[in-house]
Amino acid sequence: MDIQIYEDAANREQWLEQLKNCDWKAGAFLYSLLKENRFHERYGEKAKVLLLTDGTKLASFCTYAEKDEIPDTERKPWIGFVYTYPEYRGRRLMGKLIAQVKELAREDGYDTVYVSTREQGLYEKYGAEFVAVMKDAWGENSQVFRMNTYGFYGWETALVPAKTTDYPGIRTPRDLYNILWHVWEKETCAPRMQQDWSEENRTLGQCSITAFLAQDIFGGKVWGVPLGDGNFHCFNAVGDCAFDLTSEQFGDEKLDYSLLYEQTREEHFQKAEKEARYEVLKAKLSAQFRIQN
Structure with a gap:
C-alpha cells in the first residue's frame, strides 16, 4: 500500500469519486x-489530504492541517477526517496514516499533533493522551487528544548541539532522527533481524550503528542496556542528556536505562558486517545532504 497526497496526485478524480461514495457523513x-475547492479555505493553505491506496482502491484517508473544527484555539496542527473503508478494517491501517502525519508535523517543526474525536479508546491505541473536552464548531462536546510526533526515548530533552558541521541542518538529535527516518532500511538492519524489518518498524536492528553515528555528531558516550540474550541495546548520553533514537523498535516494552554498560566501536566493529553497515548508514546520511543541495 502507498500513501499519496491528494493535492499532488495525478488521478485525483479517481480518488474523489471514491470519497464521494464513502458511507461516512x-x-x-x-x-x-474538495469538489468545490473550499478545503484549503476552511483548513489552511498548507492543509493536506492523505490517501492510503491499495492499487486503484482507496483503503483509508485523513487530513493534516493547522486548523480543525475546534475554534478559538492556538493548538496546532491537527489530524482529521480519519476513516478506513469497511473491507480494510482490522489491519491497523490508521497507524500508517498517523505515522505519516507525525512525519509531516516534524518537518514543519511541531513536536505535538492534535485530534478531535467522539470515539472512545481509539486514538489511545496510538499513544494519544487526553487533553480536554472542548466545543466544536457546531457547539457540541468533543474530546481533544494530543500525540507526540517523536517517539524515541529522551526526545523531550534531545536538544544537545552538534559538535561538527559535516552535516548542515543537523543541529540536535531530533534533526538527526528526522533525516535517519528516511535513511534506515533493511540493508542497515542487523542481519539476524532483517527478515522482520519493515517501513513500519524502521529502527529495528539499527541501534549500535545509529548510536555511534550520533556520537560522531554530538560527542558523549554510547551505553548499552543488557537484553538478556547476551546482546546490548545501544543508546547515547551527552552530559546529562540521554537519548535513544532507535527505541521505538521495542514498542510498549520499557527498557531500564539505568543499567549502564559502556560500549566502544572498537569492540562492536570487530564484526566486519557491523562496521560495514555503519559506513553504509553514514554514507546514506551524507547523501541526503547532497540530494537536498
Whole structure:
C-alpha cells in the first residue's frame, strides 16, 4: 500500500469519486469541500489530504492541517477526517496514516499533533493522551487528544548541539532522527533481524550503528542496556542528556536505562558486517545532504 497526497496526485478524480461514495457523513463533507475547492479555505493553505491506496482502491484517508473544527484555539496542527473503508478494517491501517502525519508535523517543526474525536479508546491505541473536552464548531462536546510526533526515548530533552558541521541542518538529535527516518532500511538492519524489518518498524536492528553515528555528531558516550540474550541495546548520553533514537523498535516494552554498560566501536566493529553497515548508514546520511543541495 502507498500513501499519496491528494493535492499532488495525478488521478485525483479517481480518488474523489471514491470519497464521494464513502458511507461516512464526514467523508461526504470532505468530498464536497474538495469538489468545490473550499478545503484549503476552511483548513489552511498548507492543509493536506492523505490517501492510503491499495492499487486503484482507496483503503483509508485523513487530513493534516493547522486548523480543525475546534475554534478559538492556538493548538496546532491537527489530524482529521480519519476513516478506513469497511473491507480494510482490522489491519491497523490508521497507524500508517498517523505515522505519516507525525512525519509531516516534524518537518514543519511541531513536536505535538492534535485530534478531535467522539470515539472512545481509539486514538489511545496510538499513544494519544487526553487533553480536554472542548466545543466544536457546531457547539457540541468533543474530546481533544494530543500525540507526540517523536517517539524515541529522551526526545523531550534531545536538544544537545552538534559538535561538527559535516552535516548542515543537523543541529540536535531530533534533526538527526528526522533525516535517519528516511535513511534506515533493511540493508542497515542487523542481519539476524532483517527478515522482520519493515517501513513500519524502521529502527529495528539499527541501534549500535545509529548510536555511534550520533556520537560522531554530538560527542558523549554510547551505553548499552543488557537484553538478556547476551546482546546490548545501544543508546547515547551527552552530559546529562540521554537519548535513544532507535527505541521505538521495542514498542510498549520499557527498557531500564539505568543499567549502564559502556560500549566502544572498537569492540562492536570487530564484526566486519557491523562496521560495514555503519559506513553504509553514514554514507546514506551524507547523501541526503547532497540530494537536498
